[in-house]
Amino acid sequence: MRDELKERFPRNYNIEKKYQKDYNDLKKKNILFKDRTFNDIFMISLALGFKNKCPKNLKSPYPVVNCNAFDVKSTWIIASLAIKEKGIGVLSDMVEIRKTAEKYANGGFEILKKKLSSDDPGSIIKRFEEELLD
Amino acid sequence: MKFISLEMENFRQYYSKQKIDFSIKPKKNFTIISGANGCGKTNLLGAINWCFYNDEGVENGKYKETKKLEVLNEKVLDDMKIGEKKNVSIKIFLGEGQTTDFVIERKKTFKKTDTGRLALVDEDFKILKKTSGGFEEEDNKQILIKQILPKEIRSFFFFDGEKLDSFFKIGSGTNIKKAIFDVSQIELINNTISHTQRVSREIEKGVDDVNPKIKEKSEEKSSFMEKKEDLEKQKKEHEASIENTEKDILQIDNFLRKFGRSDVSSLQKERDRLKEEAKSIQDREGEIKSKITEVVIDNYPSSILSGVIENTINEVEKLDKQKKLPPEIDPKYLEKILKLNKCICGRCVDKKSKEFKLIDSLIDRNSFGENASLLIEGRGILNRDSERKEDDIKKLDELNKEFLRLEERYKQVGNRNKEINLALEGLDEEEISQKETKRNMLHMALIKEESYLAVCKNDIKNLDEEIGDLAKELDDLWKKSNESNEVVSQIRLLNESSDVLNKILNEIVEEVRNTIQIKTEEYFFSMIWNKESFEKVRIDDNYNLSVINSYGNECLHSLSSGQRQVLALSFMAALKEVSGFDAPVVIDTPLGRISGEPRDNIAKNLPEYLKGTQVTLLVTDTEYTTSFKEKIKERTELEYQIKLNKKTGTSSIEKYER
Numbered sequence: 001m002r003d004e005l006k007e008r009f010p011r012n013y014n015i016e017k018k019y020q021k022d023y024n025d026l027k028k029k030n031i032l033f034k035d036r037t038f039n040d041i042f043m044i045s046l047a048l049g050f051k052n053k054c055p056k057n058l059k060s061p062y063p064v065v066n067c068n069a070f071d072v073k074s075t076w077i078i079a080s081l082a083i084k085e086k087g088i089g090v091l092s093d094m095v096e097i098r099k100t101a102e103k104y105a106n107g108g109f110e111i112l113k114k115k116l117s118s119d120d121p122g123s124i125i126k127r128f129e130e131e132l133l134d
Numbered sequence: 135m136k137f138i139s140l141e142m143e144n145f146r147q148y149y150s151k152q153k154i155d156f157s158i159k160p161k162k163n164f165t166i167i168s169g170a171n172g173c174g175k176t177n178l179l180g181a182i183n184w185c186f187y188n189d190e191g192v193e194n195g196k197y198k199e200t201k202k203l204e205v206l207n208e209k210v211l212d213d214m215k216i217g218e219k220k221n222v223s224i225k226i227f228l229g230e231g232q233t234t235d236f237v238i239e240r241k242k243t244f245k246k247t248d249t250g251r252l253a254l255v256d257e258d259f260k261i262l263k264k265t266s267g268g269f270e271e272e273d274n275k276q277i278l279i280k281q282i283l284p285k286e287i288r289s290f291f292f293f294d295g296e297k298l299d300s301f302f303k304i305g306s307g308t309n310i311k312k313a314i315f316d317v318s319q320i321e322l323i324n325n326t327i328s329h330t331q332r333v334s335r336e337i338e339k340g341v342d343d344v345n346p347k348i349k350e351k352s353e354e355k356s357s358f359m360e361k362k363e364d365l366e367k368q369k370k371e372h373e374a375s376i377e378n379t380e381k382d383i384l385q386i387d388n389f390l391r392k393f394g395r396s397d398v399s400s401l402q403k404e405r406d407r408l409k410e411e412a413k414s415i416q417d418r419e420g421e422i423k424s425k426i427t428e429v430v431i432d433n434y435p436s437s438i439l440s441g442v443i444e445n446t447i448n449e450v451e452k453l454d455k456q457k458k459l460p461p462e463i464d465p466k467y468l469e470k471i472l473k474l475n476k477c478i479c480g481r482c483v484d485k486k487s488k489e490f491k492l493i494d495s496l497i498d499r500n501s502f503g504e505n506a507s508l509l510i511e512g513r514g515i516l517n518r519d520s521e522r523k524e525d526d527i528k529k530l531d532e533l534n535k536e537f538l539r540l541e542e543r544y545k546q547v548g549n550r551n552k553e554i555n556l557a558l559e560g561l562d563e564e565e566i567s568q569k570e571t572k573r574n575m576l577h578m579a580l581i582k583e584e585s586y587l588a589v590c591k592n593d594i595k596n597l598d599e600e601i602g603d604l605a606k607e608l609d610d611l612w613k614k615s616n617e618s619n620e621v622v623s624q625i626r627l628l629n630e631s632s633d634v635l636n637k638i639l640n641e642i643v644e645e646v647r648n649t650i651q652i653k654t655e656e657y658f659f660s661m662i663w664n665k666e667s668f669e670k671v672r673i674d675d676n677y678n679l680s681v682i683n684s685y686g687n688e689c690l691h692s693l694s695s696g697q698r699q700v701l702a703l704s705f706m707a708a709l710k711e712v713s714g715f716d717a718p719v720v721i722d723t724p725l726g727r728i729s730g731e732p733r734d735n736i737a738k739n740l741p742e743y744l745k746g747t748q749v750t751l752l753v754t755d756t757e758y759t760t761s762f763k764e765k766i767k768e769r770t771e772l773e774y775q776i777k778l779n780k781k782t783g784t785s786s787i788e789k790y791e792r
Contacts, residue, residue: 001291003509004507004508005508005511006513019708031427032427032431033431036431041432043433044431044435044436046435046439047434047435047437047438048438050438050439052444057645072515073515073516073519074435075517076446076512076516076519077435077439077443078434078442078444079446079517080439080443080445080446080512081442082438083442083445083446083449084441084442084445084446088321088446088449088450088453088505088509091508091509092454092505098636111741121427122423125426126428128430128431128434129426129430131434131437131438132430132433132434132437132527132530133250133527133530
């Protein structure tokens with residue numbers, strides 16, 4: 001399916017440079033993100049950042065999230081977050097949409113890291129699942 | 135390389151001289167040697183191994199040791215007079231085409247001493263190689279054997295069909311990993327990696343007056359590497375111990391299964407079934423967990439952000455109500471209706487009609503600029519996603535229910551197992567009760583060893599990460615240090631070499647694993663009769679082999695014995711092919727213990743097996759049925775029968791004329 005919104009997205013989304021290794025490790029070693037892309041880690045982080053109301057601007061942006069790998073649903077979740085913050089007019093400003101997503105994913109990634117260091121993947125999934133079913 | 139012929143003299147129950155010519159025609163390259171149980175088929179396989187490697191093959195994962203006197207035929211031994219000498223010999227003639235290029239001969243000479251004992255007085259092993267001037271003895275015999283078929287991988291060429299099933303039963307991941315590593319022939323690379331790492335450590339240690347930070351990090355890395363080496367040794371010990379314990383348990387199980395009391399054998403058979411069921415439950419639970427993870431990771435963002443998604447949908451609805459969005463019909467289509475003054479239903483839409491005005495106003499509704507159509511598309515995507523999410527939540531619910539059912543069944547299986555253990559242990563038959571007590575102890579030991587192994591593996595994994603990080607840090611420190619360039623470049627060269635070698639090693643193993651997976655699947659589908667029931671064969675990162683059925687579920691443990699035999703034969707053929715050695719294949723009891731319809735099904739497709747490879751099948755009389763004969767005849771040139779003389783206990787091989 002053609003995704004007109006994704007076609008307007010910049011090529012990459014950024015993460016904090018210091019988290020580059022963590023993203024790699026998660027993709028390679030963590031059962032939650034096995035056979036997944038950086039985009040999935042980014043989206044889970046974004047959700048956690050939003051849920052905990054902790055957007056955090058990037059200090060040294062590093063492009064690792066390839067927008068081509070977003071599915072249509074994710075592009076619209078990202079856009080919806082920006083629409084919620086800035087109004088529907090933000091659809092003409094792809095940079096603003098990107099920045100909004102990046103800051104929530106950045107804040108959320110810290111939470112994800114803490115969760116992963118204090119809990120096993122099974123319990124994390126169980127808790128996510130409970131939130132999902134609520 | 136093919137077997138042209140085999141000559142043997144006085145080997146085990148084969149009395150005097152015996153000869154077998156093998157089928158060497160490209161399309162008729164099956165040789166069938168049939169015989170009743172106990173007539174010496176397995177000893178024929180042993181004879182080939184003995185000639186090549188001076189032992190009689192692999193049994194239960196260990197080389198079957200040959201006691202020096204056992205190989206001599208017992209009748210010969212009885213007939214021998216004091217001072218008389220007799221030979222045991224095997225001669226194998228091999229060739230690339232239809233004539234002999236090599237002759238491998240192993241001979242042992244025994245003498246009956248004055249006291250009537252038997253002594254080995256001479257032994258000889260030689261390989262003759264064809265040259266332009268005739269056959270000449272080869273000096274580098276071991277190298278030549280390695281070139282024909284290395285000892286480490288011969289069990290993929292000479293094997294017992296009855297034992298194949300246990301290949302997948304006992305710690306399958308470990309067995310399959312070992313097979314893949316053996317077939318990859320990576321020992322040399324492994325040794326080179328260890329050597330480069332050792333030399334690098336030595337150089338690092340030997341540098342005087344080095345930057346204290348480098349010294350500290352270097353010592354730390356060294357100590358981690360030593361710890362890792364210790365752990366690798368421990369890991370091997372645990373793996374060996376697990377393998378041996380599993381084999382001991384299997385032996386007891388076999389004993390109980392065949393024990394002459396129906397209550398004992400039926401309890402054991404029930405325990406076998408429960409074991410299979412428990413494994414299958416665990417596999418399915420693993421699959422369910424993966425599916426749950428997948429669904430949760432996919433839906434968590436949209437669930438947490440459901441409020442913002444709803445907000446977008448509402449915003450779009452609002453714009454729609456304000457008539458700021460174009461209709462969800464392509465404006466070009468509307469324009470066409472106005473141009474033709476006719477609707478698709480044939481109704482007239484003239485300029486004065488209210489329909490014309492309505493369509494005209496719809497075309498005008500595009501006041502939200504270029505984002506208008508985008509918003510409509512977004513609303514559609516987000517609405518569809520909400521519906522999909524509902525389906526996913528239903529799926530989650532079903533998966534969780536299935537998981538709970540499986541957990542419950544797993545508990546029942548465990549309890550029934552305990553009951554069986556207690557029943558067998560408490561039997562009034564002392565031998566059974568002792569065996570069962572031993573089995574329970576072995577089982578406890580197995581659980582303990584498995585947990586040690588898991589800890590060991592985890593520690594190695596963590597150390598690997600630490601060593602990797604330290605190596606990077608050290609590399610940076612060396613770059614910045616004032617050490618002589620020569621030392622720095624030596625260390626860096628060694629470290630880089632080690633990295634490259636590791637990468638090559640992993641790539642080789644990965645490639646071999648993939649190829650074996652593909653080849654096993656190819657053979658499986660060429661031989662299996664109900665192809666439509668299966669989708670694929672997989673070997674995962676942990677070297678666990680699985681078969682996926684047409685519903686997408688793992689079904690290795692629910693395969694019938696016939697299907698498992700096909701899988702095992704396919705895996706062996708894949709290993710043989712990937713090894714790159716063009717040696718002949720000899721299979722003892724290819725159909726294992728399978729009977730009835732499954733046997734006919736395998737027999738039907740066996741001619742498809744290893745096309746282009748010379749295959750010798752050592753089959754039992756019951757295995758070699760008329761229908762099997764009929765099906766295999768298109769690839770068979772020569773057939774033999776092993777005749778056992780019950781009076782003398784000796785066997786002879788006779789050509790069987792059709």
